[in-house]
Amino acid sequence: MEAFMTSLLTVATQLQPAVGILKVIWVEYSKIHVNKAKLGDLLDRCRRVIGVIDQELSRQPPSDVQKSIDQLLRHLRFIEQLVRALAAFGLMKSLMRRDDISSQIVEGHQRLTDCLTIFQITAAVDLRQYQEGLNRAQMADHDALIEQLAILENNDHEVLRQFNVFQNQMEAMMAIQNSLLRRIDKSPEERILQLGLASLQTRTGKKPPKRLPEWTITAYDVEIDQTAQLGQGGFGVVKKGIWNHMTVAIKEMTKETDPRILLKEIKVWNRLHHPHVLPFLGASIAAVPPFIVSQYMPNGDIRQYLSKNPNANRVQLIHEIALGMLYIHGKNIVHGDLKRVNVLIDDALKARIADFGLSEIKYHATSSLSMPTPRGLHAGAGTLRYMSPEALHGVIDKASDVYAFAMTVYEIFTNVPPFLLVPDAAIFHIIGEKHTRLTRPTDPAMLNRGLTEGMWTLVLNTSEPLAADRPDFGIICKATERLADYWSRELI
Structure with a gap:
């Protein structure tokens, strides 16, 4: 390292953080065995770019030098993260992800070119050196693999x-x-x-299946950010990750998850394609723990979104939830756990329903409630406060999804879960036996959010104690469409 860093010993004080990052990168680089020449060339260019910027600062610093240095540091941290990830890959993953690695190295070089542009430095000489170095590095890495292959054959x-x-x-x-x-x-x-x-x-003494399901994504295909937890529940934990060059959500199931049940649920999700259903991207049943990959929703669930955007059109979002549920029920699928946290908001600010069909997995992953479980009641099949009277007696069907929709609508307007003041231990008695109904909020703010007389009537109709008295989502969607059209005109 000393020889590598010698030329940077006297750089300007403002660039010392950049030198510090480069030192960290060098330590991680020493752990890498595949693509070592190309990465070494990238690091050498980092060193040269920092040196050139140091010379430019000594002659004529930019007017906003700190802003330029901050951008330099961001680009160097990208390269640091890349090298850290590759150091942890190992031989097998490095070979399997060679195209991804090559594209990431190219992006690292592009960022270094951007650094020169930020400091208004002509990059012609640097770019020529970059191309020559890249060609040499590619040949060196190829030769290294040939040598490695000779060692591994017949061994x-x-x-x-x-x-x-x-x-x-x-x-x-x-x-x-x-x-x-x-x-x-x-x-x-x-x-x-x-x-x-x-x-x-x-x-x-075993062989893998000759043909894997088209939705297969193995643990070697994804990068899971163990520090970025998006949520958790009875099924396991949701974390942010990278797959196929895009940010995704990775749902790691519990170790108790039955692979046969998970496979059944995956097959259900894989055939759903709708603007208001969370897209399924793939899964691995063989991984430990097994996981499911879905599209990442940066706006979080609907309550998180509304807390940051209180003036959002809640009535339109409710209509979109109804449309998603109409589609799901049209496929003869029961959600089983519709609630606020399972309604996500996508980049276009549209509602997306998630976690449908996972109720059986949640049941097997949830040992028991802290209260008696009358007539088949289990926490895994839906959060208690969203469960209809028949669901609390162990019957989960399309009508119980309609009831859960009513509870979700209530929370969207009030920002609090339904029956908040009722203890968990009393839910079965209050809802399952006494059939207690929701009370309409009196706060004028609810009306300003769209909880009109018509909307409250819909909440009451969809939360009828008897399943047979509740409308289906075909009728609900017609009602929410009228309400959304009316409310959109009110907002103008």
Whole structure:
């Protein structure tokens, strides 16, 4: 490192944070064994760019130098995150993700070019050096893989040591096979992956399925940000991650999740495509823990969104929820857990329904309530306060989804869960046996949000104690459409 950093020992004080980041990158770089030449070339260019910027600052600093330095630091932190991730990849994942890695390295170089532009530095010489260095690095990395292949051939023990797969070997084999099926190029990378697959098959005495479901996403295909938890519940934890160059939500199931039940739920979700249903992207049943990948919703659930956007059109969002539920019921699917946290807001500020069909998984992942569970009642099949009288008696169907819709509408307007003051232990008696109804809020703010006489009538109709008295979502959608049209005119 000392030789690498020598030219930066005397840089300006303002650039010392950049030098500090580069030192961290160098430490992580020392742990990398694949793509080492290309990454080394990227680091060398980081060093050169910092040096050139230092010279420019000594001659004529930009008028807003701190803003420019802040942008430089952001670009360097991107490269730091890239190198940290690759240091943790290991041989197998590095080979499988080689195209992604190459594109990320290119982006790192583009960011360095942007750094020169920010400081108004002509980049012609730097770009020529970059292209020459990249060509040399590509050849060096290819030669290194050829040497590695020669070491690994006919040496199962060394293959297994370098692949370092001691747990969840079936998913590793599935991931390799999927990678090989997607790309046939007779490269040294492909040959090493073939050796890894053969060695794992020999060790385990098993073979992966010849054809994986088209929705398969293995743990080797995603990057999960363990520090970015988006939510949690009876099913497990939702975290932010990266898949196929985009930010996604990754729902890690509990270890108690039955793979057969999860597969059934995945098949349900995979056939749903609607503007108001959360898109399913893929899943892995073989992973430990198993997980589901869906589109990331940066605006969070509907209550989070409304807390930041109190003047949003709540009536329109309710109509969109009804449309999504009409579609789901049209596919003969019962949601089983409709509530505020399962209504997300997408980039276009439209409502998206999530977690439909997962009620059975939640049931198996939830051991028991802290109260008696009369007649089949279980927490996994829906949050208590959203459950209809028949659901509290263990009957969950389309009509119970309608009741949950009413409770969700109530919370959208009031910002508090239904029956907030009723203890959990009393819910079964108050709702399941006495059939207590919601009380209309008297706060004038509710009317200003759209809780008109017509909307409250809809809440009452959809929360009728007897399932047979509730309308279906076909009727509900006609009502919400009229209410949304009326309220849109009121907002003008």
